[in-house]
Each structure stands twice: as C-alpha cells, then as structure tokens.
Amino acid sequence: MVSRHVLSLMTMTLVPGVRALWSLHRTSVRAISCFVASPTHLFSVDIPRGLCTISANTSELKPLAGRENELLLESLTFMGVDVKMARQRQPGVLRKFITNEQGLANFLHGKGASRKVVASIISRYPRAITRTGEHLEQRWALWRGIFKSDQEIINILDRSPESFFRSSDNDNLEKNIVFLSSLGLDAKDLHRLLTTAPRTFSNSVELNRQMVKFLEDMSAELGGQDHRQFAKAVISRNLYILIRSTKRVKANIDFLKGSFNISDPELLALLQGTGAEILDLSNEYLKRNLKRLQEKMMSLGCQKANVKKLIICYPTVLFIGPDTLSSKLDCLLKRGISMAQILEKPKVLEYSTQNITQRLEELTKLQYDFKKNGINILDMSRKRFDAKLERLALLSDE
DNA sequence: ATGGCAGAGCATAGT
DNA sequence: TACTATGCTCTGCCA
DNA sequence: TGGGACAAGCCCGGT
DNA sequence: TACCGGGCTTGTCCC
Numbered sequence: 001m002v003s004r005h006v007l008s009l010m011t012m013t014l015v016p017g018v019r020a021l022w023s024l025h026r027t028s029v030r031a032i033s034c035f036v037a038s039p040t041h042l043f044s045v046d047i048p049r050g051l052c053t054i055s056a057n058t059s060e061l062k063p064l065a066g067r068e069n070e071l072l073l074e075s076l077t078f079m080g081v082d083v084k085m086a087r088q089r090q091p092g093v094l095r096k097f098i099t100n101e102q103g104l105a106n107f108l109h110g111k112g113a114s115r116k117v118v119a120s121i122i123s124r125y126p127r128a129i130t131r132t133g134e135h136l137e138q139r140w141a142l143w144r145g146i147f148k149s150d151q152e153i154i155n156i157l158d159r160s161p162e163s164f165f166r167s168s169d170n171d172n173l174e175k176n177i178v179f180l181s182s183l184g185l186d187a188k189d190l191h192r193l194l195t196t197a198p199r200t201f202s203n204s205v206e207l208n209r210q211m212v213k214f215l216e217d218m219s220a221e222l223g224g225q226d227h228r229q230f231a232k233a234v235i236s237r238n239l240y241i242l243i244r245s246t247k248r249v250k251a252n253i254d255f256l257k258g259s260f261n262i263s264d265p266e267l268l269a270l271l272q273g274t275g276a277e278i279l280d281l282s283n284e285y286l287k288r289n290l291k292r293l294q295e296k297m298m299s300l301g302c303q304k305a306n307v308k309k310l311i312i313c314y315p316t317v318l319f320i321g322p323d324t325l326s327s328k329l330d331c332l333l334k335r336g337i338s339m340a341q342i343l344e345k346p347k348v349l350e351y352s353t354q355n356i357t358q359r360l361e362e363l364t365k366l367q368y369d370f371k372k373n374g375i376n377i378l379d380m381s382r383k384r385f386d387a388k389l390e391r392l393a394l395l396s397d398e
Numbered sequence: 399a400t401g402g403c404a405g406a407g408c409a410t411a412g413t
Numbered sequence: 414t415a416c417t418a419t420g421c422t423c424t425g426c427c428a
Numbered sequence: 429t430g431g432g433a434c435a436a437g438c439c440c441g442g443t
Numbered sequence: 444t445a446c447c448g449g450g451c452t453t454g455t456c457c458c
Contacts (some may be wrong), residue, residue: 351444
C-alpha cells in the first residue's frame with residue numbers, strides 16, 4: 001500500500017529526463033561514494049527515508065517542508081558550490097526534495113565545463129539544478145543552432161548562468177529564434193546578440209515583438225521609409241535594446257526630441273546610427289548628462305546649435321559623466337585649444353584626462369603648434385602617438 | 399551588465 | 414469540498 | 429607625366 | 444569609458 005503510493009508519486013513527479021539520469025547516476029557515483037552514505041543520498045531523493053516517514057507524516061516528505069534538504073546541501077557542498085550564496089539568492093531551491101544537481105553537473109562536464117565552472121553556475125543561479133536532463137538537452141540544442149561549439153556556450157554560461165537557466169520555456173526560446181531570424185537579422189547578428197545580450201533569449205517572444213513593433217512605429221512617426229529596416233538597424237547597432245523596456249526607450253526618444261531642436265530625419269538617422277546606444281541610458285542619467293553638457297557648453301560661449309552638432313556627430317559624449325567631461329574640456333582649453341577645434345574633432349574626448357594631459361605636456365615640450373596643425377594628434381592610439389612623436393622629434397633635430 | 403527586486407500566477411498546505 | 418495562507422517560479426524592470 | 433613610397437587622415441568596429 | 448588598430452583614400456615628395 002505504502003510502497004505503491006511512493007511508486008506512483010515517483011512516476012508522476014519524476015520527469016523522463018530525471019529518470020534517465022537515475023540510472024546514469026548509479027553507475028557514476030561509485031567514484032565518490034566514500035563521501036556519502038549511499039548513492040541515493042547524492043541524488044538527494046531520499047527514498048529510504050521517505051518510505052519510513054511517508055505514512056507517519058506526509059509533510060516531511062514534501063518540498064515545502066520548511067527546512068532545507070540536508071542531503072542536497074551535502075551534495076552541493078561536495079561539488080564546491082557556495083551554499084551561502086545559493087541560499088541568499090534562491091532559498092527555496094535548497095528546500096526542494098527532487099533536484100538534478102548531479103545530472104546538471106554531468107551534463108555540463110560533458111560539454112566541457114570544469115568542476116569550478118559548474119560550481120560557480122549553481123552558486124549564482126541555484127534554480128539550474130531543478131532543470132531536467134531532457135530540458136537541458138533541448139535547450140542546448142537550440143543554443144547550438146546559433147553557436148559553433150559547446151565551448152562558446154560554456155563561456156557564456158560561466159559569464160551569465162541566469163541567461164540560460166532563468167526560463168524553463170524551450171518553446172518560447174525556439175519561437176524567439178524564429179522571430180529574430182524572421183526580422184532579417186543574419187546569422188552573424190544573431191550570434192552577436194546571443195553572445196552579448198543572452199537575456200534577450202529568455203524574454204518572452206511577445207516582449208521582443210513589442211519592442212520591434214515599438215521601433216517600427218517610431219520609424220513611422222519620424223517619417224522613415226523602411227520601418228523594418230530601421231528596427232533592424234537599431235538592434236544591430238545596439239544589442240542591448242531588446243532587454244530594455246519600451247517605456248525607457250520611449251522616454252529617451254521623447255526627451256531627445258524635446259531637448260534640442262533636432263528634426264525628425266536627423267533623429268531617425270541618429271538612432272539607427274551611432275546614437276542607437278543612447279537609448280540604453282537610464283532616463284535620469286540621460287537627462288542629467290544632457291543638461292550638464294548644455295550648461296557647460298553655454299558657459300563656454302557655445303550656441304545651442306553647437307551642442308546639437310556635437311551630439312549628432314559624437315553621441316558617445318552623452319555617456320561621459322558630467323564631472324569627467326567638464327574637467328576634460330577644461331584641461332584642453334587651459335592649454336590653448338579652442339572649443340571650435342574640439343567640436344571639429346570630438347574624438348579627443350574619448351581619451352582620459354590623464355592621457356590627454358600627458359600628451360599635451362609632451363607636445364608642448366616640442367613646441368607643437370595646435371593652431372597650425374590641429375588636434376588630430378591627440379586622438380591616436382598610444383602606439384600611433386608615440387610613433388608620431390618620434391618622427392616629430394627627428395624632424396626638429398635636423 | 400547581471401544581480402536584486404517586485405508582481406502575477408500557480409501549487410500545495412492547512413483548516 | 415471550499416477557502417485562505419504560504420511559498421515558489423517566471424517574467425520583466427531597474428540601474 | 430607617371431608612378432611608387434610613405435605619411436596622414438578618416439571611418440570603422442571591437443573589446 | 445578608454446583605448447586599439449585595420450583598412451581605405453588622399454596628399455606629397457622624389458626619381
């Protein structure tokens with residue numbers, strides 16, 4: 001009677017993948033069996049104990065018993081998992097009765113992950129151990145449709161375990177891939193997308209659709225010609241766009257629109273060009289940076305049109321914190337470089353104040369004439385700059 | 399970014 | 414059996 | 429007048 | 444944020 005109850009419980013709750021792992025586990029556990037009392041302990045489905053207690057007190061068996069699963073803790077500790085971290089992140093997982101940590105570990109090892117990587121993955125995203133073998137196989141196959149090798153995927157999992165494990169919906173993942181491909185994003189873009197913003201693929205496909213729709217609508221609103229093309233361009237220019245909220249993106253676009261008198265075609269061009277990344281900024285940050293940038297430039301005698309020009313040809317300026325930007329400008333102006341020159345060659349702002357200061361010193365020593373030669377020399381890479389300096393020194397020797 | 403956080407929805411426990 | 418409380422998962426958002 | 433060697437400028441995209 | 448360098452065009456000096 002009791003055993004039949006347990007059996008049906010087992011068949012109902014153990015999904016096929018877990019059952020497959022069961023037999024696998026029994027063979028592989030020998031090597032480490034010295035650490036635990038019995039193979040079943042390692043798997044953390046404590047059947048013998050369950051058999052004893054099930055009729056007496058059902059609640060002790062269930063996942064939500066309110067206590068942590070000691071055998072699971074042992075198993076995780078043995079695997080090198082940072083249990084403290086896991087507990088802090090997803091405490092509920094540690095109380096679960098049926099888990100698949102060994103299956104997961106075997107699976108990942110098979111794909112080339114080291115023991116350390118596996119431990120780190122579980123520590124940071126404990127829910128990973130609730131995924132069944134079958135689920136893992138499916139999901140991996142879908143990812144492999146985009147990546148060339150297992151190792152590539154392992155690298156991403158190591159960086160961002162959550163991206164792979166947060167969703168349990170493989171259908172959705174598949175739909176996402178189909179959807180994103182259908183946009184006309186080529187294999188290379190898809191690859192870059194999943195590499196740099198893997199979270200995109202655990203979004204619901206509806207959410208991704210919404211963002212694309214939003215971008216297309218925006219293109220229409222701004223008088224664009226090919227709306228699909230616009231959305232595609234924004235995405236491939238800004239791989240993070242799909243993990244932003246449409247609310248944020250809309251707020252940023254509205255803000256840009258209202259802040260300086262940029263025309264619709266100009267805005268359209270900006271957003272699908274290098275300015276696409278502006279959309280990532282938190283709304284407050286963007287507001288603050290633009291406001292302070294304007295203030296600073298006005299105080300230096302610039303017109304509003306100059307601000308606009310700067311942003312359009314060098315949007316990255318909006319990423320630079322107001323204080324560093326301000327001191328960077330001061331540092332250049334102090335050495336006799338004019339604002340007009342900076343506006344011509346804004347790329348100089350990409351370099352650190354320290355770097356710029358140092359270069360200015362070296363050039364002053366050689367009596368470099370910025371008025372005559374311009375400031376191109378400041379925005380070269382270190383190597384190129386040094387080579388240039390050498391040539392200059394040689395020239396002045398003669 | 400990724401880790402934290404919140405809300406919705408779901409399953410189970412408890413009465 | 415019906416209803417509530419509790420806890421977990423999933424998704425989406427924030428910075 | 430042609431052409432080739434070398435430097436500079438410019439535009440990219442990639443960490 | 445800060446930094447790097449590939450690759451392409453243009454300019455210039457010399458034979």
